[in-house]
Amino acid sequence: MKRTTSLKTRGFTLTEVMIALGIGGVALGATLTSSISLQKSFRAIDSYFATHMQQIRIVDYLSRDVKRGLIVTTSADLQTVTITIPNYIYQKTDPEAIANPALVGTPRQPTITNTPSGPQVNYGTTTSTVVYSINGLSILRTENGAVTTIASSTDQLVPLTTDVELANTEYTKTSITFQPIFSSGGSVASRSGTTVYSTAYLRNKRRG
């Protein structure tokens, strides 16, 4: 008996199937690999940009405080910055505000004090202190004891601030770096490539 083959039910040969599976596998593999790479790349870029935004935030915070600062000092490792700023707004703990609670949250009237180096503008008899420091993976801003985390990243943000004091002016130079997550082996180059620089002048430098 002769077997008849219907065109409609004819299958693939083993060779055809093997070739098709091979090509399909390669295509699927390429797609998967590309997908994973794209995801990794996207995550890395997203993280890089997010950390960069935190760099900008640190710089903006620091510049704002240095500009209005009276005195700035930095630690030996350049990672802690202490800024003395005018006590512009009455705080709850200020003696005047204790005597008159309505003053809390209102701006002070400036006063003039004569000093050996000339008249000096003061806002109250006390000043506020702002400290920038690193705590683990976080950058902290502490104003009169109140702590605010202004940046936190697994990318290991490191701000370094140098205080430059000249005869008639004073300014701070800050550089902030981080270690991008897609860098290999924690290379120095990959960190230095992320550096953001900032310079801020003290507008109220105290002389004498």
Next chain:
Amino acid sequence: MKLRKQPFQEGNVLICALCTILVISLIGANVLQNSTTRFNVASSQVRSWKEALFAAETGGDIGYAEVRKTVLDPSHAFEGWTTSGLQRTSPVITFGNNNLSTSTVIDVFYYDPATGNPWYRSRTRGTAPVKGLLRTGMDDRMDANTKGDSLLRKIDFFTDHFIATYGPNGDGVDKAIVPVANPQVTRRIEQISAPITPFEAAIRANGIFYGLGSAAYVDSYRSKNGAYDSSVKDNPSHPNFGDSRSGTVEINTAVATIQGSIYGNVYTNGGTVTKRTTNITGVIDNNVPFSLVPLEMPSAATWNYVASPSAVNGNTTITPAAPGSATSPNYYLITSFANNGNLTVTPAMNAGSPQETYVTLHVTDNIGNSTSSSPSIEVPLHVHLKIYFDGNLQTKAQNIINTSGYAGNLQFYAISPTDPSVQQTIDLNSGGGSTTGFSAVFYAPTANFTINGAPDITGAIVCKNFYANGNIHWHYDRELDNEGVAVDYRIVSYVEDTR
């Protein structure tokens, strides 16, 4: 040949293509959403926040320029501003491609009790619109309880948060919900402008300098530490030695012929100090330029005008009825000061006791007008006299009598001629080698100053060209550093209201 369709194979490719497009679209949408959010933050919100400060500082600069005009161009100061008492408000100024806006409120918050010079406080707000979508897009992913961006960059999307929370002046008064036309960032700064007084050196010459004579010297002391003692400058162990060598001479040209000894620094503008430079105890710096602007008569709006006398002919005594103050002195307009005029200003009395009395004269003519002029001016104790004069001053050193010995109690101000071809002069020719000197200060930025003889002088001078030929002893009182009328302003304090 005709191709046959295979119905069971239809649709595979289409479904695969649609799925691929779907996946790619999802990835694209995700990327776009993240990018837009980041773009909003980085390019729009951060930029607006920074630009708002630029706008505020621009407003501060505009206000500062108006404050400077109060001494440099008094008749045009605060033109176009709204005045209410001591407070002036600028119009809202919009500028730049991004429609930044700024407005400033300036008020006098303090008068120096000794000089009467006002200090100005400038409060400025700068506003920048926030472009893009109405969403914060801020990155708060640092801690569950902290929102760094929101704390730092406050954006008003629908209402002005500052007015709603603190009131328009930030003092808790008149709080209101004020809608904003478009999302915006507003930043506020406060700056203090302090007066610059003119007598920071013993002698300042805007032009050439010649003097003071081979046996002359310039030194210094501080009057609040006691009377002048000529031995202190050569006695390093003396407690006041540190104040004795600040007899600084500043020359704004290269022409600096120094004679005698300078117990202080010598500054020139590109000059080579000649002659006895070994007798200069301080620093010689030939790269210290400065600028002097012509002096205009200040506003007398707050002064107490007294009509009589209006001329000084022969012996003339002024005794004010009230002592006045540095801010509001007794003000006399003198249209004539004769060659033989002898002016004495005596203090106002109260129950038989002399009061600290403040007097300002405006002499619209010369004070003495020939080489033989010998008009005199006498200021006894308790009198603080300022003399503005439009013309020249010619007299003898011994005719300037300031009993207190404090140079700040007798101040001369030479109003610059409106015609630049007119050369104003101050000529103090003692003659005969007289050693009788005076205690006074002179601010005469466009006048040539000449002095002869050997007078002993306590004071300071700012002039155009300086010429001295005689054995003059010039003692600069360091207390004069903060004495005198404001000749300019500088910003000495900057605070940002970060609420």
